[in-house]
Amino acid sequence: MSLRRRPEALDTYAVNTWCPGCGNFGILTAVKRVLKGWEEREALHRLVMVSGIGCHAKIVDYLAVNSFYSIHGRVLPVAMGLKLARPELTVLGHAGDGDAYGEGIAHLIFAAKRNLDLTLVVHNNSVYGLTTGQFTPTSPKGFKGRSTPKGSPETPINPLELMLASGATFVARGYAGRPEHLAGLIEEALKHRGFAFIDVLQPCYTFFNTYEFYNQHVKEIGPEHDPADFEAALHLALQWDYSAREAEIPIGIFYRVEKPLYEEAVRVPEKTPDLSAHIATHHL
Amino acid sequence: MSNFEFSVLFGGRAGDGIRQLGQLWARLLARRGLRVFLYDDYPSLIRGGHNFTVVRAADFPILAHRERINLLVALNEETLQRHQENLLPQGLLLYDSSGGREFSGLGVPWKEIVKELSAPEITRNTAALASAAKLTGIPFEELAATLEKDLPRAREVNLEVARRAYVATPEPRLELPQGAERLPTFFGNEAAALGAVAAGLRLYVAYPMTPASSILHYLAQHAEALGVTVIHPENEIAAVLCALGAAAAGAPAMTGTSGGGFALMVEALSLAGQAELPLLVVESQRPGPSTGVPTYTAQADLDFVTYAGHGEFPRVVLAPGDAEEAFLLAAKGLSLAWSYQVPVILLMDKHVSESLFHQELPLSRVPRVSFRAWEGQGEYQRYAFTEDGVSPLAFPGDPRAVVKVTSYEHDSYGITTEDPEAISRMQEKRLRKGEGLRQALDGPEMVRTEGEGEVALCVWGSGRGAGLEVARRLGLRYVQPLVLEPFPEKTLRARLSGVRRVLVAETNATGQLARRIAALGLKTERILKYDGRPFTVDELERRIKEVLR
Ligand code: SF4
Numbered sequence: 001m002s003l004r005r006r007p008e009a010l011d012t013y014a015v016n017t018w019c020p021g022c023g024n025f026g027i028l029t030a031v032k033r034v035l036k037g038w039e040e041r042e043a044l045h046r047l048v049m050v051s052g053i054g055c056h057a058k059i060v061d062y063l064a065v066n067s068f069y070s071i072h073g074r075v076l077p078v079a080m081g082l083k084l085a086r087p088e089l090t091v092l093g094h095a096g097d098g099d100a101y102g103e104g105i106a107h108l109i110f111a112a113k114r115n116l117d118l119t120l121v122v123h124n125n126s127v128y129g130l131t132t133g134q135f136t137p138t139s140p141k142g143f144k145g146r147s148t149p150k151g152s153p154e155t156p157i158n159p160l161e162l163m164l165a166s167g168a169t170f171v172a173r174g175y176a177g178r179p180e181h182l183a184g185l186i187e188e189a190l191k192h193r194g195f196a197f198i199d200v201l202q203p204c205y206t207f208f209n210t211y212e213f214y215n216q217h218v219k220e221i222g223p224e225h226d227p228a229d230f231e232a233a234l235h236l237a238l239q240w241d242y243s244a245r246e247a248e249i250p251i252g253i254f255y256r257v258e259k260p261l262y263e264e265a266v267r268v269p270e271k272t273p274d275l276s277a278h279i280a281t282h283h284l
Numbered sequence: 285m286s287n288f289e290f291s292v293l294f295g296g297r298a299g300d301g302i303r304q305l306g307q308l309w310a311r312l313l314a315r316r317g318l319r320v321f322l323y324d325d326y327p328s329l330i331r332g333g334h335n336f337t338v339v340r341a342a343d344f345p346i347l348a349h350r351e352r353i354n355l356l357v358a359l360n361e362e363t364l365q366r367h368q369e370n371l372l373p374q375g376l377l378l379y380d381s382s383g384g385r386e387f388s389g390l391g392v393p394w395k396e397i398v399k400e401l402s403a404p405e406i407t408r409n410t411a412a413l414a415s416a417a418k419l420t421g422i423p424f425e426e427l428a429a430t431l432e433k434d435l436p437r438a439r440e441v442n443l444e445v446a447r448r449a450y451v452a453t454p455e456p457r458l459e460l461p462q463g464a465e466r467l468p469t470f471f472g473n474e475a476a477a478l479g480a481v482a483a484g485l486r487l488y489v490a491y492p493m494t495p496a497s498s499i500l501h502y503l504a505q506h507a508e509a510l511g512v513t514v515i516h517p518e519n520e521i522a523a524v525l526c527a528l529g530a531a532a533a534g535a536p537a538m539t540g541t542s543g544g545g546f547a548l549m550v551e552a553l554s555l556a557g558q559a560e561l562p563l564l565v566v567e568s569q570r571p572g573p574s575t576g577v578p579t580y581t582a583q584a585d586l587d588f589v590t591y592a593g594h595g596e597f598p599r600v601v602l603a604p605g606d607a608e609e610a611f612l613l614a615a616k617g618l619s620l621a622w623s624y625q626v627p628v629i630l631l632m633d634k635h636v637s638e639s640l641f642h643q644e645l646p647l648s649r650v651p652r653v654s655f656r657a658w659e660g661q662g663e664y665q666r667y668a669f670t671e672d673g674v675s676p677l678a679f680p681g682d683p684r685a686v687v688k689v690t691s692y693e694h695d696s697y698g699i700t701t702e703d704p705e706a707i708s709r710m711q712e713k714r715l716r717k718g719e720g721l722r723q724a725l726d727g728p729e730m731v732r733t734e735g736e737g738e739v740a741l742c743v744w745g746s747g748r749g750a751g752l753e754v755a756r757r758l759g760l761r762y763v764q765p766l767v768l769e770p771f772p773e774k775t776l777r778a779r780l781s782g783v784r785r786v787l788v789a790e791t792n793a794t795g796q797l798a799r800r801i802a803a804l805g806l807k808t809e810r811i812l813k814y815d816g817r818p819f820t821v822d823e824l825e826r827r828i829k830e831v832l833r
Contacts, residue, residue, distance in 0.1 A: 002663055003686055003697050014699045045683040048533075053691075060688070061700050066680035068532055069690035069700075070525070071555055077522040081529020081537065082680070084513060085487060089533065089680055110518040271511035275482055275647055278509055283468035284315075 004064045010035055014061040023202035023211075026176030027123055028059055030183040031092075034190070035065065047090045050079045052099035054130050055204075056123035059094055073103025076111045079118050087117070087263050090190060097124040101137035101157050111195055112166035114262040119189040119196040122159065123176075126242070127208035139208075140244040159199045160237035164230065164255060170196035171233065171255040175218045176203065177211060181251065194259055201249070214249065221252030228257055288461055289342035290318075292355040292416065293370065295363030299331040301409035302359065304435075306337025307640065308413050310469060312422065312430045313341045314642050317463030321749065322640035323349040323818070328494070328578040334362050343463050347606050347641065348749030351822040355419070356389075357412050376457060378415055380408070390419070390454060397448045403441045410435070410442045411449035418449075421456035467644050472636035473498040475607035475645060476566055479614030481510045484653040486535040489515040489526045494578050495634040496540040496568040520545040524552040524565065531561045532689045534679035536618055536653045540566035543585045544575065550592045553627050555691050557597025560667065560675070560714065562621035562628075562655075564614070569633040571816045580816030581634035583745055584792040589629045590769045596711070598718035600628040600725070601769035605748025607641035613766060615650035620724075622655045624674060624717045631768070633791070635746035635818040660684050665696040669709070673716030718770065726772040730765065731779055737761040738784040739832065742808075744768060744797050747789055750819040754828060760787070771800055780806060787811055787831060789824060 005011045010032055018024045038044045047065055051057035053072040060067035070078045075093045083091045100108050100122045111118065127145065128134040135145040135152040138159065142151040163171045170192040174182035182200060189196035201218070203210040217240070226232055233255035240247045292309060296302045303324055310322045318341040327333040338349045353370045356363070358379040364387060371377065381391025394411035398404075410431065417427045427450070428443060435442050470478070477488075477499045490500045504514040517523050520541055527537035541549065546567045556563045567589055571582035589601055602617050604610040610632065617628040658664055658676035664685035668675040675696075678685035688698030693710060695701045701710075734752065740761040743751035748764055755762035763779050765772055780786060780801075788798035789811040798808045811827050813819055819827075 003688075003699070012697075012699060042683070045685075046681055048680045050529075058700070060690075064686050066685075066687045067689065067698075068529065068559075069688070069692055069698075071551060071691050074521070074525045074552070077517065077525035078529035078532075080517075080522075081487070081489070081526035081531070082533045083529075084515065084526070085530035085533035085535035085537070086679075086681060106518050107522055110522070266513060266515060268507045268511060268513045270486065273481060273510045275478060275645075278506065279468050279478075279645065279647075282506070283470055283474075284466070 010039065010063055010065070012062060012064050016062055017058065018055060019206045021205035022055070023125060023176035023204065024055055024059065024123060026179045027121070027182065027200055027202060028062060029179040030186055031059065031063070033179070033183040034186045035063065046088060047092060048082055049092050049094065050075050050082070051094045052096060052104070054096035054098060054128070056094055056096040073099050073107070075099060076104060076107040076120065080111070080116055083116055083118055084263055084267060087267065091118045092190065093118060093120040095120060095122050097122060097126060097136045097138045098128050101159055109162070109166045112163050112168035112197065115167065115169055115194045115259050116262040117193055117195070119186070119198070121186065121198045121200055123202045124159070124199050125202040125204035125208060126156070126210070127204050129204050129207055133207035138242045140242065142244070156242035158237065158241050160254060161234065163197045164234050164237060168197045168255070169194035169257050169259050170253070172198045172253045173251045174198055174200045175214055175251050176200055177214060178218070178251070181220060185253065188253060192256065194261060201251070217247065217249045218251050219248050221250045221254070227253045227255050230255065287344070289340065289346070290354045290460060291338060291340040291350050291352065292357060293336055293338050293353045293367050294357045294359070294412070295334065295336035295367055296359030297331070298326060298329045298333045298335050300335065300359045301406045302335040302337050305409040305413055306339050308430060308434055309416065310339045310640055311434055312417065312427065313339070313460070314469050315426070315430065315466060316460065317466050318343060318460070319346050319463065319465070320469065320640070320642045321346045321349055324638055325817070326579055334366065336363065336367065341460070343461060346753070348753055348821050351820045355416065357416055359408060359412060376419065378412070378419060392449060392453050394449060397452065398445060401441070401444055401448065403445050404438070407442055407445045410445045414446040414449035415453040418453040419457055421459040424450050467642050469640050469642050470607040470645065471498060471638060471640050472604070472607055472610045472632060473568070473638065474502050475610040475641070476604070476614040476630060476632065477502050478645065479611035479650065480538050480564060480618050481512060482611070482647065482650040483615035483618040484536050485512050485538055485618060487513050487515070487527065487530045487537040488539070489517060489523045489537065490540045491517065491520045491523050491545060493542045493545045495570055495637040496542050496566055498638065499540045499566060520548040521552065524549040524563070527563055528552060528556055528559070528561050531563060536562070536622060538564040538566065538618065540568070542568050542570050543572050543588065546585070546589065546592070554593040554595055554597070556627040557593060557595065557599065557714070558691050559689050560625040561689070562625050564618045564621050564628050564630060566630045566632060568637040569631065571814070577816045579634070581746065581818050582792055582814065582816065583633055583747070583790050584796070584814070586631065586768060586796040589631055597714055598624070598626050598721055599769060600626060600721060600767065601631050602628065602767055603631045603745040604636060604766070605743070605745050605764060606636065606643065608643045608645060609748070609766065610636060611645045612650065619651040619653050620721070622653045624721055625677070626717060626721070631745060633746050658685065666698040667694060667696045667710065667713070669696055669713055672720050673713045674720070722770040725767045725770055726774045728775060730767045730772050731775045732762070732764040732766060733779045734762040735760060738782070740780055740783040740786050741828065742786060742788045742797060742801060744790065746818060747791070750821045750824040751789060753821050754825045757825065758828065768800070773804060776801065777804055785809060787828060789819065791818060
């Protein structure tokens with residue numbers, strides 16, 4: 001038996017169990033397109049994918065690459081450990097919106113604040129899929145899920161606004177219905193030196209089918225936008241607030257700047273310490 | 285062997301610099317070759333409240349403090365009121381006589397000296413130290429040398445304060461002898477940190493929590509020299525997961541916390557169990573439940589750490605009782621974690637973590653991290669089935685391997701499975717490692733024993749200091765398991781054979797070690813203490829005599 005379905009394929013023998021029509025397929029297509037390039041450059045073994053828990057997380061089972069299938073909300077601390085231990089690795093995190101904006105929101109804010117050299121792709125379907133349809137931090141107000149039969153009374157979080165406020169150095173939004181465009185974003189995110197964040201609008205075919213809404217409203221950001229301009233990025237992020245309101249939804253790179261890397265500030269070079277000397281100096 | 289010993293209690297308000305005073309005194313005497321032990325008692329406050337530090341010195345090895353005091357150094361009146369009754373009949377009292385205060389002891393106007401020199405108020409502790417040194421016949425040069433080495437900040441001011449107080453203090457009332465051995469001093473936490481470093485620690489990630497915080501402080505301060513990256517992340521959850529991420533990348537990592545923080549880490553402990561990741565967690569106990577009594581001591585988390593985590597997976601719990609053991613067991617813990625790919629908990633408590641020990645660390649005896657590495661044959665399987673349950677390791681970055689680590693139940697490649705047969709097989713593979721651990725750890729070196737008495741005194745962790753000394757004094761058989769999970773049943777049974785009575789002393793309210801020993805079919809008599817304070821030699825001796833009467 002081999003991990004790969006076919007010798008030259010990126011896919012594993014794992015049977016794909018996403019519902020037909022799931023937006024996760026679009027994200028998988030985009031990721032595969034990017035990884036093909038890595039494979040050709042023979043750099044794929046330096047990549048580690050980290051996922052959380054939820055429908056999104058199965059992506060690591062479907063790809064024959066290094067991975068860490070972690071637990072709900074904990075993608076980023078695991079990714080941070082990998083990166084701090086071995087800075088030469090490229091770490092690509094995948095999280096769901098429940099993962100990233102619910103259970104793990106503190107980790108997300110701190111990842112942005114730190115500017116560790118990582119990429120995080122959030123599969124944002126605004127619903128809990130694997131636990132069968134509850135509202136999430138980005139569900140629109142009034143969302144009728146199994147835990148909110150009368151409609152969610154909460155206003156959704158706008159993750160782009162949150163990430164800009166937290167100091168992320170790369171903030172983008174993609175759409176699972178446009179895998180080619182998304183692949184471009186992921187390429188750019190992986191190239192970025194620093195914390196790169198992509199919120200991916202991902203329709204859940206079974207519990208929250210948003211294809212039509214997104215198809216109508218999504219619009220690629222044009223060259224007139226300057227991603228180095230924080231005010232402009234924030235303005236663009238506020239254009240749509242993740243509600244069911246009809247508005248143009250920009251996708252593309254909102255913000256991109258260079259800042260010092262966390263790992264360069266904190267990482268200590270490996271060495272075999274001279275403990276006898278240390279003890280003589282500090283403990284005798 | 286002579287029997288010289290000399291205990292000093294320094295007391296004052298929080299903010300008076302009592303801890304530093306105690307440490308300087310301990311180092312001063314250690315440099316004279318006397319054996320020292322330091323116990324710190326302080327409330328969870330930054331200013332106000334009552335603080336005290338006891339430094340016991342002797343010309344024989346000691347690992348515990350006494351109730352009875354030879355010299356009481358009072359920086360405030362409360363110290364006098366609280367501790368005068370502990371003063372031995374021949375004992376001396378040294379106090380601050382500034383403002384004309386008078387008590388039946390020796391007054392030196394420390395506050396006035398500090399004022400006259402316009403020195404910072406905190407240097408009153410240096411003045412008190414100088415008076416104690418003068419009174420016990422320590423030459424000023426020795427005092428100055430210690431101040432210069434251990435108090436490099438504001439050196440001139442402190443030296444000046446010390447000189448004035450030294451002159452103002454009456455002539456020596458007794459001579460402290462010179463001891464034979466000059467050994468280094470370590471807090472338990474420092475020794476544990478160094479043990480992990482000696483074994484190959486690369487990353488320490490921890491969120492501050494008393495009494496584990498000083499591991500974080502110590503490693504952060506010496507990070508470059510020790511070659512360890514030290515991170516203080518957003519919370520305990522991030523700390524432990526970051527350590528797991530590092531382990532998955534091949535870097536030996538450790539985290540440290542106390543009970544409440546460990547509670548937050550339990551989710552990740554299960555992950556370590558399922559994903560078979562090496563992890564060393566220091567859990568330094570304090571009295572609980574919940575926030576409990578944050579700056580005091582207890583041994584009440586043994587049941588918790590032994591059973592923490594959902595699901596069934598092997599783990600190791602090690603409990604050091606002094607600095608030497610903290611050093612050895614931290615190293616052993618990290619190395620076991622890597623040999624077996626399991627989580628290891630180093631269970632300390634405030635009394636081991638924050639007491640100062642005067643011991644040599646066995647640098648040459650520590651194990652270094654090693655692991656079964658994948659040899660590159662065939663296709664890599666992260667969870668390959670083996671006879672002992674340990675799968676060879678490869679790490680991301682190896683062009684020959686695809687490494688899949690996972691929290692889900694999985695097959696040998698690390699791909700999710702829900703197949704009943706595969707689930708049982710993988711569960712059995714993990715549990716097989718428990719068998720290996722049992723064999724490796726149920727041996728004579730993991731149960732410290734001394735003496736042949738028919739009455740045994742069993743202790744664990746910080747019970748060592750007072751326990752060992754009292755056992756020697758009363759001729760009891762001393763038994764201390766260093767490993768508590770897997771519980772060393774075979775060795776303990778052997779160590780306790782021929783024993784008429786089994787006394788178990790521990791600082792918790794229900795007898796957590798006693799229960800484990802009782803489960804071996806032995807009748808135990810419990811000596812428990814749960815007021816947040818450790819046993820002193822005197823108290824333990826008294827309590828044992830009551831039981832034996
Ligand atoms: S439940 Fe929704 S998110 Fe999950 S696989 Fe089905 S369609 Fe996709």
